[in-house]
Amino acid sequence: MAFNLKGRSLLTLLDYTQKEIQFLIQLSAQLKIDKYAGRSNRNLEGKNIALLFEKPSTRTRCAFTVAAIDEGAHPEYLGANDIQLGKKETVKDTARVLGRMFDGMQFRGSAHKTVEDLAKYAGVPVWNGLTDSYHPTQALADFLTVYEEFGRFDGISVTYAGDGRNNVANSLMIASAKLGIDYRVVTPQKLNPDKKLVDLCLTIAKNTGAKITITDDVKTGVTNTDVIYTDVWASMGEENLIAERIALLKPYQVNKAMFDMTQKSNTIFLHCLPCFHNQDTITSSQYPDICEATEEIFESDASRVFDQAENRLHTIKAVMVATLGK
Ligand code: CP
Ligand code: NVA
Numbered sequence: 001m002a003f004n005l006k007g008r009s010l011l012t013l014l015d016y017t018q019k020e021i022q023f024l025i026q027l028s029a030q031l032k033i034d035k036y037a038g039r040s041n042r043n044l045e046g047k048n049i050a051l052l053f054e055k056p057s058t059r060t061r062c063a064f065t066v067a068a069i070d071e072g073a074h075p076e077y078l079g080a081n082d083i084q085l086g087k088k089e090t091v092k093d094t095a096r097v098l099g100r101m102f103d104g105m106q107f108r109g110s111a112h113k114t115v116e117d118l119a120k121y122a123g124v125p126v127w128n129g130l131t132d133s134y135h136p137t138q139a140l141a142d143f144l145t146v147y148e149e150f151g152r153f154d155g156i157s158v159t160y161a162g163d164g165r166n167n168v169a170n171s172l173m174i175a176s177a178k179l180g181i182d183y184r185v186v187t188p189q190k191l192n193p194d195k196k197l198v199d200l201c202l203t204i205a206k207n208t209g210a211k212i213t214i215t216d217d218v219k220t221g222v223t224n225t226d227v228i229y230t231d232v233w234a235s236m237g238e239e240n241l242i243a244e245r246i247a248l249l250k251p252y253q254v255n256k257a258m259f260d261m262t263q264k265s266n267t268i269f270l271h272c273l274p275c276f277h278n279q280d281t282i283t284s285s286q287y288p289d290i291c292e293a294t295e296e297i298f299e300s301d302a303s304r305v306f307d308q309a310e311n312r313l314h315t316i317k318a319v320m321v322a323t324l325g326k
Contacts, residue, residue, distance in 0.1 A: 001026060005322040009119040009126040011112075012134045013174045014200070018208055021140070021178050028144050028311070028318040035070065035314070043325035045072035047103040052118075053129075054080045054109030055236050059273060059312045060129045060137065064106050067317035071325070076102070086114065095121035104324045107131075110237055125323040127316075130167060132237065137319060138272050139171035141311035143179060145304055146227060148311075149268055157182035159225040161252045162292055163245065164214065165193045168231045168272050173212065177201035180208040186221030187214070188248050218252065222261045229270040230254045230292045246289045254293040259302065269293070269303045 003023045013021060034041060049068045053061060061077065068075040078085075085094050091114050098105055099122035107115045108129035119126035128136055143153070150156055158176055160169050164187030173193060176183030183201075185193060192198075192214055201212050215221050222228060230252075233245040259267060276283065276290045277298035284290055297303065 003322075006324070007125060008323045010136055010319055010323065011115055011119055011126070011128045013136045013139060013171060013178060016178070018178045018180075021143075021175065024140055024315065024318050024322060025144050025147060027322060028140065028314040029147070031317050031321065032144075032311075032314040040070060040072070041321075042072035043321045044068060045326070047073040047324060048101065049073050049075045049320070049324075050098050050102040050105040051075055051077045051129075052083070052085065052098075052105060052107045052109070053077065054085070054107075054114075055130065057108055057129065059309055060106075060108060060316070063137075063312040063316040064127075064129065064320075067313055067320060071317060071321060073103075073320075091117040092121045094118075096123075099123040104320065127319055127323075132235070133167055133170060134174075135167040135171045135272070136174075137312065137316050138168055139175040140315035140319070141308055142172060142229070142270060142272070143175055144311045144315055145270060145308040148307065149304065150226060153179045153181060155182075156227070157184065157225045158227040158229060159184045159186060159221050160229045160231075161186040161218070161221065161254055161258065162230040162249055163187065163233055163235070164191045166231060166235050169193060170197060172229065173197065173201050174204075177204040177210045177212060178208060180205075180210045182211040182213075182225075184213040184215065184221040184225065186216070186218055186252060188216050188252070190248060218258060219261055222258055224264060225262050225267055226264070227268055227270055228254055228258065228262070230275075231272055232274070232276065233290065233292055242283075242287055242290060246287065249292070250289065253291060254297055256294070256296055259297065267302060269297050269300065269305065270308055271298075271305045273305055273309055275305065 112131040112133040164185040233249045
């Protein structure tokens, strides 16, 4: 299975078909094998890639950087204080300038409209490395990890417990709808995903056999599930909501009691990272109750979080190779 995605941007997985998403995951797996075998395909030889970051990042930045260099491209990091994006120069003008110099660009920031405008005016592929609304390259890595574990998507259930309306949850729901997954969001009603997006995913699900369940009842959401996934309770930019979110989301913490409720022995734990799971960070020492997953689960045999983090590299590489490679 091979698809021509040359010249395409990746803003949300809504823009990609089921087969195109499957192809990107398959290509990621192949590029992972190539890297382990010491093979470099130099698919991006001579390309220059701009990495625009309004928000901080460990995994996404490093994955784009290493993937670009592995394939022979030159990545250029442009942080929030390095360029004028939206401050002294419009996004539209920045896009047209960078598009004259670079062959592709990644954007991470707040407003989804910024990445849409970059893609509209740059004239080169633009990849969304996280906005307030979506985190599509994360969902690709998540489903590569699921595939590596179970060898299939058919019949797989994924439960997302926590802030059901954030970027990671939205992209997981879209990818699940496209890939035919039984996707369950376990969240307080106040944090339900946007109804329009749920309705869109339900429409997609009609054609793929996916199931989308939104519930505030933990037992309903986790019984018999193959994957329990969570993310931070307050995303970047929501720091003022931390206390409120702790109160709302404590009953949805991923812990042993939740795993026992699955009534399965091979359920895996996923998290996009970074994760609060102990008191060893500055933020968790300020907010001792901020802990979306217990240390016990994070460090358990069920945890695949570092495979998932590594898979950011292989999936981001696949996106760049497929859309920009020779
Ligand atoms: N998961 C993820 O996007 O991590 P970073 O914020 O470190 O890029
Ligand atoms: N929802 C989180 C994801 C971080 C990778 C955030 O936006 O901060």
